[in-house]
Amino acid sequence: MSTAQLRPPPAHTPPSPVKRPRRRWLSTNASHYILWALALLVIVGSVIPVVAAAVWSTPLYESGGHLTWDNFDALLTDRDWWTAVTNSILFAALNTAGSLLVGVTCALFLTRTDVPGRRVLTTFLLVPIALPGLVLIIGWAAMWTPAGFASSWLEANTVLSMPVDLYSIPGMAMVAMSVASPTVFLLCRGTLLSIDPSLEDAARTSGASPLRSLLSVSLPLMRPAITNAALLVFALSMEVLGLPLILGFSNKISLISTYLYDHWVNESQQGLVSAGAVFLLITVSALLVLRNRLVGDTARFTTTTGKPTGVRVLKLGPARWFTAAAIAFFLLVFVAVPLAGVFLAAFTSILSPFISPWSVLTFSNFSAVFENPLYTDSIVNSLLIATVGGALTTLAIAVLSVIAHRSRFRFRGSLQQGMLWPRMMPALVTGMAFFWSFALLDRSGAIRASLWGIGIAFAVRSLALGYSAFYPALAGIGADLDNAARTSGATWWTAMRTVVLRLVAPAMGASFVLLFVAMLNDAEPAVFLVTDETPVLGLTMLQLAATSIGGTVAALGVIQMVITLVVLGAGRALLGVRPRA
Amino acid sequence: MPSLQLNKLTKQFAEHTALHEVSLTVRDGEIFTLLGPSGCGKSTTLWSIAGLHRPDSGSIAFGDRVVFDHGHVNIEPEHRNCGVVFQSYAIWPHLSVAANVGYPLKLRKTPKAERDRRVREVLELVELGRHADRYPHELSGGQQQRVALARALAHPPDLLLLDEPFSNLDAKLRDRSRQWLKTLQSQVGVTTVFVTHDQDEALSVSDRVAVMDQGKVRQVGTPTEIYEHPADLFVADFVGTANILAATVVEADGAHAVLRVDGVGEPLKVPHTDRRLGPVRICIRPENIEIQRGGGDVRRPHHTLTAKVDNQAYLGDHYRYTIRIGGTPVIVTTTRPAATGELTVSLPPDDIRVFHEEADSNEENHHAPVH
Ligand SMILES: Nc1ncnc2c1ncn2[C@@H]1O[C@H](COP(=O)(O)OP(=O)(O)O)[C@@H](O)[C@H]1O
Numbered sequence A: 001m002s003t004a005q006l007r008p009p010p011a012h013t014p015p016s017p018v019k020r021p022r023r024r025w026l027s028t029n030a031s032h033y034i035l036w037a038l039a040l041l042v043i044v045g046s047v048i049p050v051v052a053a054a055v056w057s058t059p060l061y062e063s064g065g066h067l068t069w070d071n072f073d074a075l076l077t078d079r080d081w082w083t084a085v086t087n088s089i090l091f092a093a094l095n096t097a098g099s100l101l102v103g104v105t106c107a108l109f110l111t112r113t114d115v116p117g118r119r120v121l122t123t124f125l126l127v128p129i130a131l132p133g134l135v136l137i138i139g140w141a142a143m144w145t146p147a148g149f150a151s152s153w154l155e156a157n158t159v160l161s162m163p164v165d166l167y168s169i170p171g172m173a174m175v176a177m178s179v180a181s182p183t184v185f186l187l188c189r190g191t192l193l194s195i196d197p198s199l200e201d202a203a204r205t206s207g208a209s210p211l212r213s214l215l216s217v218s219l220p221l222m223r224p225a226i227t228n229a230a231l232l233v234f235a236l237s238m239e240v241l242g243l244p245l246i247l248g249f250s251n252k253i254s255l256i257s258t259y260l261y262d263h264w265v266n267e268s269q270q271g272l273v274s275a276g277a278v279f280l281l282i283t284v285s286a287l288l289v290l291r292n293r294l295v296g297d298t299a300r301f302t303t304t305t306g307k308p309t310g311v312r313v314l315k316l317g318p319a320r321w322f323t324a325a326a327i328a329f330f331l332l333v334f335v336a337v338p339l340a341g342v343f344l345a346a347f348t349s350i351l352s353p354f355i356s357p358w359s360v361l362t363f364s365n366f367s368a369v370f371e372n373p374l375y376t377d378s379i380v381n382s383l384l385i386a387t388v389g390g391a392l393t394t395l396a397i398a399v400l401s402v403i404a405h406r407s408r409f410r411f412r413g414s415l416q417q418g419m420l421w422p423r424m425m426p427a428l429v430t431g432m433a434f435f436w437s438f439a440l441l442d443r444s445g446a447i448r449a450s451l452w453g454i455g456i457a458f459a460v461r462s463l464a465l466g467y468s469a470f471y472p473a474l475a476g477i478g479a480d481l482d483n484a485a486r487t488s489g490a491t492w493w494t495a496m497r498t499v500v501l502r503l504v505a506p507a508m509g510a511s512f513v514l515l516f517v518a519m520l521n522d523a524e525p526a527v528f529l530v531t532d533e534t535p536v537l538g539l540t541m542l543q544l545a546a547t548s549i550g551g552t553v554a555a556l557g558v559i560q561m562v563i564t565l566v567v568l569g570a571g572r573a574l575l576g577v578r579p580r581a
Numbered sequence B: 001m002p003s004l005q006l007n008k009l010t011k012q013f014a015e016h017t018a019l020h021e022v023s024l025t026v027r028d029g030e031i032f033t034l035l036g037p038s039g040c041g042k043s044t045t046l047w048s049i050a051g052l053h054r055p056d057s058g059s060i061a062f063g064d065r066v067v068f069d070h071g072h073v074n075i076e077p078e079h080r081n082c083g084v085v086f087q088s089y090a091i092w093p094h095l096s097v098a099a100n101v102g103y104p105l106k107l108r109k110t111p112k113a114e115r116d117r118r119v120r121e122v123l124e125l126v127e128l129g130r131h132a133d134r135y136p137h138e139l140s141g142g143q144q145q146r147v148a149l150a151r152a153l154a155h156p157p158d159l160l161l162l163d164e165p166f167s168n169l170d171a172k173l174r175d176r177s178r179q180w181l182k183t184l185q186s187q188v189g190v191t192t193v194f195v196t197h198d199q200d201e202a203l204s205v206s207d208r209v210a211v212m213d214q215g216k217v218r219q220v221g222t223p224t225e226i227y228e229h230p231a232d233l234f235v236a237d238f239v240g241t242a243n244i245l246a247a248t249v250v251e252a253d254g255a256h257a258v259l260r261v262d263g264v265g266e267p268l269k270v271p272h273t274d275r276r277l278g279p280v281r282i283c284i285r286p287e288n289i290e291i292q293r294g295g296g297d298v299r300r301p302h303h304t305l306t307a308k309v310d311n312q313a314y315l316g317d318h319y320r321y322t323i324r325i326g327g328t329p330v331i332v333t334t335t336r337p338a339a340t341g342e343l344t345v346s347l348p349p350d351d352i353r354v355f356h357e358e359a360d361s362n363e364e365n366h367h368a369p370v371h
């Protein structure tokens, strides 16, 4: 009898009135256009004022002025600028070379050989990626500078000494390597794990020794990954601010970033700095575009079968102990000692090799932090930005991603590109872009006076990070699932809301965790946006560290590190979040 | 329940033309099958009907309601009121069976009590009443497929669209599901478009079949028409097994033609409406070739031939022999075993179909089904 009710009305009855599309106040397509325009305006459009400021004779917030090349003239004829450019290139080259050496070697040994303690070594190698960028630098400065604790201790108690002066370009490159090497390691390890072991087996059956088959088959297959890593590290080295500010600035070694910082903060040459930012933007974007080209090509090289099963482990014999010791020594110097330095500096009143740290243990650095409103404000502000900003950014990424990948919107391709665009932007340029944008569009200064100003800049900067964590999950959801919702009668937005976004909720959680950490620790864009009312943790620490490495900044570092690791740990336990290169 | 009209539907993907002026009429309440090899444009057609693809030109109407007309009308999929069963089933993993089936009703703001009643009713119909509270991952493939069907029937739809719904099931279950679907469809009476690449499936469930190839419709007809009077060599070859031989028409009067078949001694007189002479291809089904048994004395039809058996196989319910006629391998099937070594066969003229060789694009016009 149930089927009787399923039967359609007999043909002669008038057909039930066809349900007309209800007139919604905004059609799906119109909403796509609006969101697309807003997104591109914020993400890409904000750069335009930087370019404008570079070619305008007066600051954009003042009236008058005219088109001029004076800023570029001044920049290009400034000897200091060219010194900074040379230094930056030298720094980037040294960092890239060192990180490649360490990263690729570690990738080969730690994934493909029987080096003892591989898991522990790998974990330790990856620690710097999970940590806030400044923490390790503070540790290096406390331990390995000429007057640092570990250097002095070695001098006083052993025949050894720290051979490299950290207040030099090679020294800075060495510090940078401790973060860049694990990045290279991650990129290369992925490729190594995905290489089909049968390719090496084929070489072995043709008579090659295991080591030889590894070097002659797998190493060439890693070439794209290595090129990719090299360009990435080089591009990031060109724009990094914290490290040269802490180690180079006081010693009059200026890099592009510190040159721009100095001329902005101390000399208020905004036009000149904008011109420099345009230069930096072009350089870094060119490098990353080149990288994308090459990465695009990697499809030709991929031998991915998906699962890292059947990885062949090469037997090194007695050499494995030597290799493990070498890697462990590297990690001791580059990771363990600096990390210990942060804690030592944070929990002692004075850090000196001539006084036992145990005799000067104290919490006074932490009480100093909590008694100073600048520091407590910074922590509260950063937590606010990380929580609220992280959540809103995650939502924005989710909405833009479904438009970019799940709709028939005409310009969805540009939205996909747009979300990756911030990756190309040096952090300083992002900060400056929003400085000029707010100066132009928000004359009252209300946005900058609130946390929204810095929050938006941080959000745009971490957009690509969140998107790349979110996108794979979205791509993994079959298009049939939303099509089924559409044909069941759901509008596009309803289908997204009730099906797609529900299914990617865990990925949104993971994306939030990564954004939280990134926005909690970000500093560079705030250089241009910060006001007395809006200090943020990263920048406060950077400014403090630039003048002196003391117990207070180390205590801030420990606080920052603890929050970061707790959030990442929770994310990993609940959502399987992994640190990303 | 409206009928469905597709008129000169064309769809291009980059350089590739997926649909080439496809015109079809699906009658009220029938099961209409789109049959063709993979990649021929079946899903594209179905998705265009559902509104998930936007054709480049042409029009689509459900009864007198135009849902797509190039440049004028393009009703969104949510307003077309189709029920679609996807090849992947596309059951939402985060919703229970009942919530999956209730989703279309919820969107139509059906009151909760009525919605629950209707969900129960549809689930009973697909024999899943006891599984309403389960989640999709707790169901077998066949059950998931029925959930998808229940969801497609819930609203209830004006048109049921099924895209290779049984292709992920094992052979036995597939066969059962076909019969079950056919019964269910006749009970519900909803106009149904069914997509498959499996000719057995098409012949067994359909009221009418459209055979497609490379974005074009080659023939539309009942399963019998398609099988017994294929419009062209493609259809003959794709639907069932066909032996295709080279031949020459030496006489043709518009009702019959006299053929010389390579490897067959005497000419054959077969029914054929075309008057053209010259080289042709003929087609005959393996089960239509008659095996002459018995002693050498028995009077045989005058057009028999004897050939060596190249290959033989026993397939449980029938035997299959491969012989050669004029160098071309020919398959003969029979339910009773025949002598090994040599086989004497005859080609019954009534079962022979004749195809002139010509440009691809005109075939369907010249070879309208003979009936
Ligand atoms: N989204 C798409 N983009 C490009 N080509 C497509 C797309 N969808 C289908 N095609 C192509 O159109 C042709 C018909 O596809 P389809 O309708 O899926 O075939 P099938 O008959 O197997 O269902 C195929 O050649 C396929 O490669």
Ligand SMILES: [Mg+2]
Pocket (backbone or CB within 6 Å): B042, B043, B044, B163
């Ligand atoms: Mg298909």
